[in-house]
Amino acid sequence: MYGYYVCPLLADGRLTGRADSARCDTALTVQRASLEFDAGPAATTDFAQACQTLAAATCRNRVELADHATDAQWIKTC
Template identity: 50%
Template sequence: ERARTERIFDFTHRLEAYVPKQKRIHGYFAMPLLAGGKLQGRVDPAREGTTLVAKQASLAGPKAVVPMAEALVEAAAWVGCTDIRVDRVDAPELREPLRTEIGHALRRAYR
């Protein structure tokens, strides 16, 4: 329930699949990131062959980078992807840290 999610987590989430493309904020099928008991961001995932694509990633701040990277690696495994690509990060300063952490998380996952 949206009202409860907003009240408990102070986080507004809407499925934007039914919103006209030009009015979407977080992406067609943006999914929230729950980490440490808090909703810390969201990602709009897609799959291109064996690549999981984060079409758009929104993070609450630098502390959300590691959980987002780990969630993307886990999601890639669920759908049989061996690579991850990040197309857009809402906070440009978190783009490279996220890419770097995805690399670390992939190496940990495939040891």
């Protein structure tokens, strides 16, 4: 349901989302992303920040979202 290797997104001590990501060349590619129903309005910002942090930690210089990654309503904010 969430992907093969899922990275949990924690914010303020609670689970707000999950991401299945892969390192591809110089990018961190998010294959699938899911936000919890009760994640709150800051979840998309938290998710984008977490992706940037993970990209930097894995020596990637950008984050890419796969076309099929998630719901288009919040993907634009990442």
